[in-house]
Amino acid sequence: MDSASIEFILFGLTAAAISLFSRSYRWRAIVTFAASVVFLCMLSQSAVAIAPLAGFLLLGYLGLLMIERGWEKHSVFSILAVILAYAWLKKYTFLPEAFFLRVPYFILGLSYIFFRVLHLLIEAGAGNEKRHIGIGSYLLYTLNFTTLVSGPIQRYEEFAGDQFALEPIPLGPRVIGLQLERIVRGFFKVNVLALLLNMVHENAFLELTQPLPQDQKMGFAFLLTVSYPFFLYANFSGYIDIIMGMSRLMRVRLPENFDRPFSSPSFLEFWNRWHITLSSWLKTYVYNPLLMLLMRRIPLISLEVYLGVFCYFVTFFLIGIWHGRTSEFAVYGVLLGGGAAINKLWQSTLTATLGRKGYRALAANAFYVAFSRGLTFSWFALSLFLFWADWTQVGIICRNPAPAYWAVTWIAVWISATVVLAAWEHLRVLLLSVRSEEGPLLTDRYVRVAYASVLVLTAAMVMIVMNEPAPAIVYKAF
Amino acid sequence: MMSSNQSDSAGNREEKLPRREWLLFPIISLSTVLLVASSAELGARWLYPVSRVDFDRCFVRDDPSGDAPARPHGICAERTVESNFPAEYRFNARGDRAGTELEPKQPGVYRIVMIGSSMAMGLYVPRAMTFAALLPPALSSRTGHRVELYNAATGGKFRGGPFPARRSVSQFSEVFSAQPDVILWVITPKDFENAAAESEESPTPAAVGHASAADTARERPKNAWERLWSLVVSGNLGQELAGRIKETRTALVLNHFLIAHESQDQYVSSYLKNEDDAGFLRSKPGEKWARNMDAFKRYATQFVNQAKMAGVPLVAVLIPNRAEAAMISRDAWPAGYDPYKLGEVLRSMIEPQGGVYVDLLPAFRRIPNPERHYFPVDGHLDGEGHAMIARMLEEELANGRIPELRPIPEPRSSLAQGG
Numbered sequence: 013m014d015s016a017s018i019e020f021i022l023f024g025l026t027a028a029a030i031s032l033f034s035r036s037y038r039w040r041a042i043v044t045f046a047a048s049v050v051f052l053c054m055l056s057q058s059a060v061a062i063a064p065l066a067g068f069l070l071l072g073y074l075g076l077l078m079i080e081r082g083w084e085k086h087s088v089f090s091i092l093a094v095i096l097a098y099a100w101l102k103k104y105t106f107l108p109e110a111f112f113l114r115v116p117y118f119i120l121g122l123s124y125i126f127f128r129v130l131h132l133l134i135e136a137g138a139g140n141e142k143r144h145i146g147i148g149s150y151l152l153y154t155l156n157f158t159t160l161v162s163g164p165i166q167r168y169e170e171f172a173g174d175q176f177a178l179e180p181i182p183l184g185p186r187v188i189g190l191q192l193e194r195i196v197r198g199f200f201k202v203n204v205l206a207l208l209l210n211m212v213h214e215n216a217f218l219e220l221t222q223p224l225p226q227d228q229k230m231g232f233a234f235l236l237t238v239s240y241p242f243f244l245y246a247n248f249s250g251y252i253d254i255i256m257g258m259s260r261l262m263r264v265r266l267p268e269n270f271d272r273p274f275s276s277p278s279f280l281e282f283w284n285r286w287h288i289t290l291s292s293w294l295k296t297y298v299y300n301p302l303l304m305l306l307m308r309r310i311p312l313i314s315l316e317v318y319l320g321v322f323c324y325f326v327t328f329f330l331i332g333i334w335h336g337r338t339s340e341f342a343v344y345g346v347l348l349g350g351g352a353a354i355n356k357l358w359q360s361t362l363t364a365t366l367g368r369k370g371y372r373a374l375a376a377n378a379f380y381v382a383f384s385r386g387l388t389f390s391w392f393a394l395s396l397f398l399f400w401a402d403w404t405q406v407g408i409i410c411r412n413p414a415p416a417y418w419a420v421t422w423i424a425v426w427i428s429a430t431v432v433l434a435a436w437e438h439l440r441v442l443l444l445s446v447r448s449e450e451g452p453l454l455t456d457r458y459v460r461v462a463y464a465s466v467l468v469l470t471a472a473m474v475m476i477v478m479n480e481p482a483p484a485i486v487y488k489a490f
Numbered sequence: 491m492m493s494s495n496q497s498d499s500a501g502n503r504e505e506k507l508p509r510r511e512w513l514l515f516p517i518i519s520l521s522t523v524l525l526v527a528s529s530a531e532l533g534a535r536w537l538y539p540v541s542r543v544d545f546d547r548c549f550v551r552d553d554p555s556g557d558a559p560a561r562p563h564g565i566c567a568e569r570t571v572e573s574n575f576p577a578e579y580r581f582n583a584r585g586d587r588a589g590t591e592l593e594p595k596q597p598g599v600y601r602i603v604m605i606g607s608s609m610a611m612g613l614y615v616p617r618a619m620t621f622a623a624l625l626p627p628a629l630s631s632r633t634g635h636r637v638e639l640y641n642a643a644t645g646g647k648f649r650g651g652p653f654p655a656r657r658s659v660s661q662f663s664e665v666f667s668a669q670p671d672v673i674l675w676v677i678t679p680k681d682f683e684n685a686a687a688e689s690e691e692s693p694t695p696a697a698v699g700h701a702s703a704a705d706t707a708r709e710r711p712k713n714a715w716e717r718l719w720s721l722v723v724s725g726n727l728g729q730e731l732a733g734r735i736k737e738t739r740t741a742l743v744l745n746h747f748l749i750a751h752e753s754q755d756q757y758v759s760s761y762l763k764n765e766d767d768a769g770f771l772r773s774k775p776g777e778k779w780a781r782n783m784d785a786f787k788r789y790a791t792q793f794v795n796q797a798k799m800a801g802v803p804l805v806a807v808l809i810p811n812r813a814e815a816a817m818i819s820r821d822a823w824p825a826g827y828d829p830y831k832l833g834e835v836l837r838s839m840i841e842p843q844g845g846v847y848v849d850l851l852p853a854f855r856r857i858p859n860p861e862r863h864y865f866p867v868d869g870h871l872d873g874e875g876h877a878m879i880a881r882m883l884e885e886e887l888a889n890g891r892i893p894e895l896r897p898i899p900e901p902r903s904s905l906a907q908g909g
Contacts, residue, residue, distance in 0.1 A: 461518045
């Protein structure tokens, strides 16, 4: 059962329908837990293979119990143990290979479980949250089938607030309709848009390996660069749409993970809109503590900006290396960190030069925003080469077309992104300005029904014609 | 554009859906689907017209054999979604798309009689663009012989009947009446399936008739509702719906563009997922393809033996299908597959009997993206594809495998002049 397939959706909808038999939080928790166990069993297909994951969860829970029993001062050891266990299970290359398990085991979703467990340990260790988390609640939070595979990374209190509420959050026909529409939209993104964009991307890469003239290769390099960010967005945000809809139908609200990221006018803003739960987790648990620590150690106001820049670099570098244990992801982290650091430095320099008012005026200028948006997209697209390609493929890309042509291609990507994304923003504003009495016509419920029907029809058509599954959810692998 | 964040701000109470909405929503959904689907279908039909002109003058549709043999002197035209222009089919007195009537062979002429199925007949392609038309002048110019080609190929299931078929053996003597110096048998992977399809039919027509009548009485639903119900009960409704959707022009156009824009790698990997069609590309063909090959071998043996008895050399060539051509061109394929396998099987059927197997497959290695010269959905060769095969055949037939087609050495005087 793939995580964005019709089978998965039917599974989720069935679980949601069963959970609606009673408003009791116990019943809803039992249904969610049972569905999560079934889901896990279907994915792992072996009790032995799941043992390391169970061990990891147990380690996290023991750490939590220790802190609850008054061992707060030693919480750092629990945190380190969980980090080490994670690196060990993920086989990070800085650990000796001889230590790794030689048998195949199940770690799907481990990265997201890791963030949830760390969040619990850090919060408990900091003494912010005095609470007891039972083993059932802990397992429900960490193994919830809706968020197991690719997040989003939800805070425990938000999860528990909905999941264990005595009076569950309302679920009227309007909400059900909106969630069903969202599931349809997500399904369409994953199974149609991502499928087609993946075709474009793979085709462009293969064409680069063919003996073609440089100008033709430049065209394929352009397609290669622009198709992947959109593919990744359709693939990941589509999946998130599906599970958010499902979860809401089970009366649990998940945090948004995307907010029109390609509309972002800066790289820093982009990460407030792309994989939001990951970047806010790292902001809370890495950026803020690190910045505070450095500012305490180096109390020089003149260096404050540079400390911030450094902390951004570290945070985004961590985002990069979280994605994988190979050197490609380390370079990906450097590119993300570099982008964020330069962006921060640029903002600070402009503010110092133009003054706050001057900078605000510049940042509001439509042309400046459009070019910044284009630059953000092109930098992200360039960074993503290290995300999807291994070094051999990167070598092929660097040679095809020649570096001078690549420079032209990148400028073309920047300019095209500037123009196209600005045009899209204007179109969006224009479309939303068409209003009925109840609000924008496009968000009218009848329009939504028609829109969802078209998506279903198109998805059915493409799936029947193509007769092949869409690419797997990329973030499932992390 | 349509954020679902609104869902929770609006869902602070479990409001009831007004009754009229229960009716309105399905109506809106259904009418949108109908409107969009019919507009797409009309648009596809308008932009990608399909035409068949005078097909009844060309083919016998009610032939007792179940096939549709070509009518002598029939003229008709056909244009498909995938072809850019209509192809005219003009049949001679023998019902062959030969471009000319069969006339006694002139002295000094080397006559190739080509047999085969729709690919050899040049389905969907104007005759002037087929390799049957392109090959003779190219061979004549290259070898110095006066080469002519008489195309006796049939045109597939609905264009004259599959080839080979049981009656192809009994009627093989007709090929000799065309006075061939060589018989060129153009084979495609589909022919292996056709050979087996006929072999699997019940041997006695009476038995077939009896069985079908019984089946008809028992199984055929009386009306649309019964048919629908039987599909639901048998669990074939989804399959039937998918089949119906695939038959629409919209699906055909969409499929055409999707396949046409797939890279070699994507196309091959998606093609290989269809085990039923792609079975012949396996290093060890499965049961179904082993049966196909056995059935085909029986025909091949009989054809080669008849040709040998008549003293006419028989040359067999295999034209790969689209996926096979792509795999050879990529020079890489997944473990467990071998695009050369069918060629080797064919060689083992033809050569031990005394026939000649001309291997065109290695030539596809030198051609980048040869699959682009096939109609993406239908799988037949397009005009470029026919030209590609004509060049390959010219190369292979003139290279000495057929002694009579060895190039005539140029006279010394002209060599001296040229040098």
